Amino acid sequence: MNVRSQVAMVFHLDKCIGCHTCSIACKNIWTDRPGTEYMWWNNVETKPGTGFPTQWEDQEKYSGGWEVRDGKLQLKSTSKEKTVFNIFHNPHMPTMDDYYEPWTYDYQHLFDAPEGPDQPTARPISMVTGELIQIQAGPNWDDDLGGSPVYAQNDPNLKGLTPDQQQQLFAVERLVFFYFPRICNHCLNPACVAACPSGALYKRGEDGIVLVDQNRCRGWRACVAACPYKKMFYNWNTGKSEKCILCFPRLETGQAPACFHSCVGRIRYLGNVLYDASRIEEVAKLPDEQLVEGHRSLILDPHDPEVIYEARKNGIHDSVIETAQRSPVYQFVKVWKIALPPHIEYRTMPMLFYVPPMAPVMANRDAGAVNGVSGDLFHDIEQSRVPMKFLANLFGAGHEAKVRYALRKQKAVRWYRRALTVGDVEMSVAERMLREADSSPEEAEAIYRLTSLCTFEDRFVIPPMHREEAIQMLEDPLAHKQSVGFGFTTGPRRGM
Amino acid sequence: MTSTHYLDQFLFAILPYMVLITFLPVTIQRYRARGFTYSSLSSQFLENQQHFWSLVPFHYGILVITAGHIAAFFLPQQLLAWNAKPVRLYVLEISALIFAILSLVGLCAALVRRFTTSKVRRVTTTRDWILFGLLAVQIASGIGVAIFHPWGSSWFAATLTPYLWSLVRLNPNLAAVSAMPWLVKFHIVNAYLVIGYFPFTRLVHVLVIPNPYLWRKPQVVRWYRRPAEAAPKA
Numbered sequence: 001m002n003v004r005s006q007v008a009m010v011f012h013l014d015k016c017i018g019c020h021t022c023s024i025a026c027k028n029i030w031t032d033r034p035g036t037e038y039m040w041w042n043n044v045e046t047k048p049g050t051g052f053p054t055q056w057e058d059q060e061k062y063s064g065g066w067e068v069r070d071g072k073l074q075l076k077s078t079s080k081e082k083t084v085f086n087i088f089h090n091p092h093m094p095t096m097d098d099y100y101e102p103w104t105y106d107y108q109h110l111f112d113a114p115e116g117p118d119q120p121t122a123r124p125i126s127m128v129t130g131e132l133i134q135i136q137a138g139p140n141w142d143d144d145l146g147g148s149p150v151y152a153q154n155d156p157n158l159k160g161l162t163p164d165q166q167q168q169l170f171a172v173e174r175l176v177f178f179y180f181p182r183i184c185n186h187c188l189n190p191a192c193v194a195a196c197p198s199g200a201l202y203k204r205g206e207d208g209i210v211l212v213d214q215n216r217c218r219g220w221r222a223c224v225a226a227c228p229y230k231k232m233f234y235n236w237n238t239g240k241s242e243k244c245i246l247c248f249p250r251l252e253t254g255q256a257p258a259c260f261h262s263c264v265g266r267i268r269y270l271g272n273v274l275y276d277a278s279r280i281e282e283v284a285k286l287p288d289e290q291l292v293e294g295h296r297s298l299i300l301d302p303h304d305p306e307v308i309y310e311a312r313k314n315g316i317h318d319s320v321i322e323t324a325q326r327s328p329v330y331q332f333v334k335v336w337k338i339a340l341p342p343h344i345e346y347r348t349m350p351m352l353f354y355v356p357p358m359a360p361v362m363a364n365r366d367a368g369a370v371n372g373v374s375g376d377l378f379h380d381i382e383q384s385r386v387p388m389k390f391l392a393n394l395f396g397a398g399h400e401a402k403v404r405y406a407l408r409k410q411k412a413v414r415w416y417r418r419a420l421t422v423g424d425v426e427m428s429v430a431e432r433m434l435r436e437a438d439s440s441p442e443e444a445e446a447i448y449r450l451t452s453l454c455t456f457e458d459r460f461v462i463p464p465m466h467r468e469e470a471i472q473m474l475e476d477p478l479a480h481k482q483s484v485g486f487g488f489t490t491g492p493r494r495g496m
Numbered sequence: 497m498t499s500t501h502y503l504d505q506f507l508f509a510i511l512p513y514m515v516l517i518t519f520l521p522v523t524i525q526r527y528r529a530r531g532f533t534y535s536s537l538s539s540q541f542l543e544n545q546q547h548f549w550s551l552v553p554f555h556y557g558i559l560v561i562t563a564g565h566i567a568a569f570f571l572p573q574q575l576l577a578w579n580a581k582p583v584r585l586y587v588l589e590i591s592a593l594i595f596a597i598l599s600l601v602g603l604c605a606a607l608v609r610r611f612t613t614s615k616v617r618r619v620t621t622t623r624d625w626i627l628f629g630l631l632a633v634q635i636a637s638g639i640g641v642a643i644f645h646p647w648g649s650s651w652f653a654a655t656l657t658p659y660l661w662s663l664v665r666l667n668p669n670l671a672a673v674s675a676m677p678w679l680v681k682f683h684i685v686n687a688y689l690v691i692g693y694f695p696f697t698r699l700v701h702v703l704v705i706p707n708p709y710l711w712r713k714p715q716v717v718r719w720y721r722r723p724a725e726a727a728p729k730a
Contacts, residue, residue: 080710
């Protein structure tokens with residue numbers, strides 16, 4: 001056992017209202033510089049939809065992630081040998097056209113326009129070339145367009161759905177969509193790190209945050225191609241790759257990342273988990289149907305004395321073990337098992353988990369009453385508007401069992417709370433549903449509290465990063481007294 | 497002493513040291529103090545199609561040609577021995593010419609791409625244009641030498657390698673180089689200019705080719721609190 005700590009995340013999709021506040025918070029802090037305008041380290045996608053960059057989940061096009069070839073875990077996009085030959089031109093590199101050309105508007109024209117018969121307009125200008133452009137697409141071009149033949153119908157997750165199920169997604173008056181906010185997953189087996197020819201990408205040992213060393217990045221672009229979630233971005237201005245840094249300067253001072261902090265729907269949870277680093281490769285090689293369970297098994301019980309002993313032996317501070325014990329992520333992922341990793345079949349072992357959405361499921365009943373309890377209490381989950389297979393493609397590597405489990409439990413919790421607060425459901429029925437969903441009134445109460453009544457302190461259990469100790473090992477604080485900080489003393493600019 | 501003599505003295509005995517005096521300290525200092533500026537500055541993200549057809553031939557061409565020049569510098573005897581049989585000489589010269597043409601065609605295509613694609617033009621600086629000009633002139637004059645003064649792989653090894661080594665020994669011997677045709681002299685002087693300009697341009701990316709990738713482990717973990725060697729690798 002090789003115990004490490006990782007800052008992990010849960011996004012509760014049932015609560016996401018698709019307001020994009022997270023995206024804006026991130027953009028304003030990190031990606032409003034020249035060369036980064038097109039980047040959305042945090043973005044919110046509409047599902048079904050094509051996403052950002054367009055159809056990023058189509059790995060036949062983008063070749064991201066890992067695959068098991070000849071019994072070995074290998075990157076789809078590159079290998080040691082291929083890196084030598086593809087260094088001049090990366091065959092799997094997406095271009096700006098796959099994202100969008102960022103633009104602003106010629107506002108000055110509103111002031112400078114000569115007098116004329118028409119009102120002056122502010123025409124769009126490319127933020128790359130500064131020339132007037134015709135806007136072709138934007139980062140949220142498919143926003144709310146569930147049912148669209150252009151976007152929703154081209155969602156790569158529709159693969160494997162029967163024609164009937166696909167039809168159902170697009171039938172008028174039965175259109176359905178939900179939101180899928182995405183940031184870097186800070187994976188346990190990051191493809192970007194493994195692809196970087198320069199060794200500029202790394203995972204921080206203490207908290208697992210994946211970062212790019214900007215001084216070592218040489219712009220070989222292999223990471224952009226390798227990341228299956230397309231959360232590596234190439235800064236065309238500085239010639240360096242950039243990515244979500246999980247707002248580590250905020251985390252180190254005990255604050256939640258900006259996208260978490262600003263989340264209106266309070267869908268985001270953050271806390272560290274202890275995991276067994278010695279089993280990552282073994283788990284990443286499991287067959288598709290065992291991946292979700294295998295991934296979950298990497299996360300260790302922070303109350304287990306043996307785990308605590310091994311954690312201490314690995315230099316994990318007691319305060320970090322203590323936050324792991326209170327981590328909301330541990331509850332959602334390991335105890336309740338209702339949060340699932342996105343596209344685990346990419347085998348990067350993402351550490352961002354999603355509670356699959358219920359809302360469109362509950363709205364499915366077209367015969368009116370929602371409380372029409374029948375013998376099969378879960379039948380409307382099976383007949384939901386969002387086919388189970390679609391959610392399974394997103395959160396279960398195509399296998400429905402884990403998604404079904406998560407949805408059944410969530411539904412049971414709802415009915416239990418309904419029995420308590422509204423009273424139009426028999427408590428005996430609700431309790432039977434809980435039993436059948438592998439839950440209990442106590443657990444339902446805990447899920448309810450962490451889902452609906454959660455405060456900042458419940459949602460964000462930020463481990464102390466102890467960076468002050470770390471800095472002391474590298475630099476003499478006294479020598480830097482009254483100076484302006486450590487590290488970077490030059491601004492990032494293109495070339496010399 | 498004629499004025500030509502003084503010019504040769506300057507171009508072939510003083511200029512090489514001048515460019516070296518720029519090249520070495522600037523390159524090292526830039527790496528140490530401004531590591532951020534070392535990048536391939538790739539524009540593939542902005543344009544993908546022409547990128548393949550220009551950058552791939554250019555790089556393979558220029559790499560082979562550069563390797564040939566380096567081989568002639570370090571292994572003149574072996575090169576002459578290889579060239580002793582005319583067939584082998586022809587094979588070497590023709591393949592060198594093919595790679596040179598490949599790199600020139602690639603560079604021209606890259607220049608056209610940079611000029612015609614507005615997004616790529618946007619990320620091209622004056623310094624880039626000067627560099628591309630120098631490189632184009634260098635490759636074109638090299639091809640000129642290969643055509644008008646053939647069998648360079650032999651006469652380079654026999655005459656210019658001793659000249660270059662005399663520079664290394666800090667005792668320049670200009671006898672051979674002074675007798676060279678003007679096109680060869682031009683090629684040499686332009687090479688010195690490229691070397692002198694090198695540390696100020698994007699060319700520095702050739703110094704950071706990612707060779708450790710071939711033997712490092714896939715995952716990289718950096719620890720603050722543990723020494724790097726003690727850190728277990730994922």
